[in-house]
Amino acid sequence: MRARDKVAVSALRATLAALDNAEAVPVGSAGIRGAASLEESPVGAGATEVARRELSEHATVDIVRAEIAERLEAAAELTASAHADRAGRLRAEAAVLLGFLDGPGAA
Structure with missing residues (x-):
């Protein structure tokens, strides 16, 4: 990354965002109910925080493959x-991601 490989950085940023989105808890299942009034709403730092889902290794690999x-x-x-x-850049990004799946320490 020190060489500022723009293709690798772009591919990794997009994939990390996809993984982050997959870890998000759906709004309806968060267990937080809307308050009827402002006075009844949760107050304080982290009052509406919910633990994120943990992805299995298999789910992570599936997201990268997608x-x-x-x-x-x-x-x-x-x-x-x-x-x-643009097509060449997309193929290069796919190759970077494949390198992570097929490289040393791959799943």
Whole structure:
């Protein structure tokens, strides 16, 4: 990352965001009920905080694979020569993510 590999940084940021979104607790299942009035609402730091879901290793790998598939599908749809650079970048991002799955210490 010190070489400022923009392709790797872009792929990792998007994948980390997808993982973060998958860990979020759905609004309806948080166990927090809306207060009828402002006076009855929870008060204080962390009053409405809910523990995030923990993803299994299998679920994490599935999300990374979905990110790879999404990039490869988008690259395949960019057939015009004007979009060749973007398609190449998407394929490179997919390769970066595949490297994490297939590299040393991979699942």
